[in-house]
Amino acid sequence: MKRCIVLGKANVGKSLFVLSFAEYLGVQKVSVTIEEPGRHGQSRTVSVRDAMAQWVSDTPHQTRALHAVQLELPVGKGVKRFELVDTSGLSEGIPRETAIRRAMAQTLAAVREADLVLHIVDASAAAQEGAVEAIGEVDFQVAHFAQMKGGYLILANKMDLPTAKEGLERIRQEFAGHPVIPVSARTKDGFREVKRYVWRWI
Amino acid sequence: MHAMAMSPGPPHTAEEVLDLFEQGKLSPAEAFSLFRRLHQTGKVPAVHVPAAAAPRAKAREEDDEAERRRRLQEAEAELMSLIGLDPVKRLVKEIQAYIAIQQRRSAERLVSEPLVLHMIFKGNPGTGKTTVARILGRMFKEMGVLPKGHLVECERADLVGEYIGHTAQRTREHIKKALGGILFIDEAYSLARGGEKDFGKEAIDTLVKAMEDHKDQLIAILAGYQREMEHFLSTNPGLRSRFPIHIDFPDYSADELLQIAHLMLRKREYRLSAAARAKLAALLRTEAGKADPNFGNARLVRNIIERAIRRQAVRLVRKARISRDELMLIEEVDLGEVSAG
Numbered sequence: 444m445k446r447c448i449v450l451g452k453a454n455v456g457k458s459l460f461v462l463s464f465a466e467y468l469g470v471q472k473v474s475v476t477i478e479e480p481g482r483h484g485q486s487r488t489v490s491v492r493d494a495m496a497q498w499v500s501d502t503p504h505q506t507r508a509l510h511a512v513q514l515e516l517p518v519g520k521g522v523k524r525f526e527l528v529d530t531s532g533l534s535e536g537i538p539r540e541t542a543i544r545r546a547m548a549q550t551l552a553a554v555r556e557a558d559l560v561l562h563i564v565d566a567s568a569a570a571q572e573g574a575v576e577a578i579g580e581v582d583f584q585v586a587h588f589a590q591m592k593g594g595y596l597i598l599a600n601k602m603d604l605p606t607a608k609e610g611l612e613r614i615r616q617e618f619a620g621h622p623v624i625p626v627s628a629r630t631k632d633g634f635r636e637v638k639r640y641v642w643r644w645i
Numbered sequence: 646m647h648a649m650a651m652s653p654g655p656p657h658t659a660e661e662v663l664d665l666f667e668q669g670k671l672s673p674a675e676a677f678s679l680f681r682r683l684h685q686t687g688k689v690p691a692v693h694v695p696a697a698a699a700p701r702a703k704a705r706e707e708d709d710e711a712e713r714r715r716r717l718q719e720a721e722a723e724l725m726s727l728i729g730l731d732p733v734k735r736l737v738k739e740i741q742a743y744i745a746i747q748q749r750r751s752a753e754r755l756v757s758e759p760l761v762l763h764m765i766f767k768g769n770p771g772t773g774k775t776t777v778a779r780i781l782g783r784m785f786k787e788m789g790v791l792p793k794g795h796l797v798e799c800e801r802a803d804l805v806g807e808y809i810g811h812t813a814q815r816t817r818e819h820i821k822k823a824l825g826g827i828l829f830i831d832e833a834y835s836l837a838r839g840g841e842k843d844f845g846k847e848a849i850d851t852l853v854k855a856m857e858d859h860k861d862q863l864i865a866i867l868a869g870y871q872r873e874m875e876h877f878l879s880t881n882p883g884l885r886s887r888f889p890i891h892i893d894f895p896d897y898s899a900d901e902l903l904q905i906a907h908l909m910l911r912k913r914e915y916r917l918s919a920a921a922r923a924k925l926a927a928l929l930r931t932e933a934g935k936a937d938p939n940f941g942n943a944r945l946v947r948n949i950i951e952r953a954i955r956r957q958a959v960r961l962v963r964k965a966r967i968s969r970d971e972l973m974l975i976e977e978v979d980l981g982e983v984s985a986g
């Protein structure tokens with residue numbers, strides 16, 4: 444089964460994107476495998492709505508484990524199953540807490556093994572002057588590495604917010620040469636294009 | 646006091662990178678950067694082989710065509726956004742036009758020239774040879790010249806083996822990895838170092854044979870210093886005719902170096918004070934004037950910038966209160982006694 448990793452800084456909308464995309468593909472209940480560092484994955488089935496209430500949040504580093512959501516897409520007469528994996532947010536600096544470093548290390552390892560990397564950046568924050576928090580060195584390094592590996596897409600999220608247009612411009616400039624799709628995890632705008640791209644990689 | 650973290654010895658596997666990260670010795674950005682380097686130097690196995698594209702429905706073809714054009718434009722835009730390199734950009738435009746016209750002629754059943762796109766890149770280190778090769782690969786893929794368009798980089802040490810036959814085998818392995826894309830051989834002249842007896846010749850012969858056997862599957866680029874490449878080609882006349890495209894990569898001018906410096910700083914969210922700006926400009930002027938072939942140009946700028954960033958950190962770390970602006974500002978003193986190293 445192909446694995447598609449969703450990553451990005453804290454609070455850019457990774458968790459909402461994963462669940463919202465699952466909803467877009469027409470599922471109300473998702474089977475999620477929760478992979479904590481150093482432990483076997485625990486699977487359970489939850490409704491998308493409950494998962495959203497639980498996992499989408501304004502506090503950074505909510506997600507300390509990988510949440511692999513099992514999904515399928517129609518291919519020819521059958522379906523292709525794939526995993527969409529929500530990860531703990533990346534930080535610019537070295538995290539102080541060991542548990543967060545372990546969770547992030549898990550994300551790094553997952554990126555190496557992924558078939559497809561969806562890199563989310565917050566377009567609504569990207570245009571604020573000197574927004575180190577919005578796009579920074581870690582984002583450039585991810586882009587550099589993931590592109591070389593192949594199967595890499597940047598999602599400029601929160602396009603429903605007023606400052607996002609300008610942010611998208613900046614993202615396109617800064618990541619010139621990388622594919623960027625504007626989306627809103629809230630309104631599901633842009634999901635058609637994302638689906639098409641994912642379809643091609645699984 | 647928090648001194649700067651000493652950089653640990655370079656890790657050799659991805660697992661070592663992850664260990665260092667867990668120990669808090671690397672930032673996520675540094676970890677990704679190391680992953681990339683490991684991936685490039687082939688010290689860890691390449692992780693990803695894209696699966697063959699699934700058969701597609703007719704309706705998707707138009708979408709695909711638009712997508713293909715968009716990706717081609719993206720690659721072109723990236724090439725154009727590289728600072729300087731005007732002669733390189735011009736030549737790439739020419740090659741692109743030439744390919745397009747030959748494809749059109751062949752569609753109209755006119756006699757078309759066979760596309761022989763093997764190339765020689767001549768220029769000092771750090772002048773953008775690898776970057777341009779990588780972009781060309783992407784462009785060729787979108788133009789339908791190469792099926793995959795990826796880049797496999799190697800040098801003498803990767804190709805030459807220890808006994809007779811070993812070299813051919815190692816060379817073939819690299820060629821196999823490069824099939825569908827570009828094989829980029831850096832410092833190619835070192836393959837001719839030992840004369841007739843040397844295994845380097847075995848590598849060249851294997852390469853030449855592969856270029857014949859896989860005509861539509863492989864583009865080879867030989868790269869290296871201008872003078873050495875000229876000499877290499879003059880002593881291997883058979884090679885010259887097989888590599889019809891020669892591109893010279895000029896050193897960056899002081900002005901271009903300054904632009905590169907600003908771009909690097911901007912990406913890292915730093916900026917220069919007026920005095921620092923003047924000092925950097927002066928520094929780059931003297932360096933660019935030195936015409937040292939090892940003066941790896943863009944690489945030198947990177948060294949200067951990275952050192953300045955570390956010095957700024959040392960300067961700030963003792964302060965009790967640091968403003969956001971101070972965090973971004975590189976002062977003249979941070980450029981300190983920067984040397985070309």
Ligand SMILES: Nc1nc2c(ncn2[C@@H]2O[C@H](COP(=O)(O)OP(=O)(O)O)[C@@H](O)[C@H]2O)c(=O)[nH]1
Nearest residue numbers: 453454455456457458459499500601627628629
């Ligand atoms: N307006 C808007 N808010 C969003 C969007 N995506 C996420 N958010 C909000 O951003 C915050 C962080 O989202 P979350 O998915 O937890 O981010 P994560 O840390 O990257 O997983 C939450 O308050 C979300 O409701 C979007 O497309 N538009």
Ligand SMILES: [Mg+2]
Nearest residue numbers: 457458505506
């Ligand atoms: Mg989250």
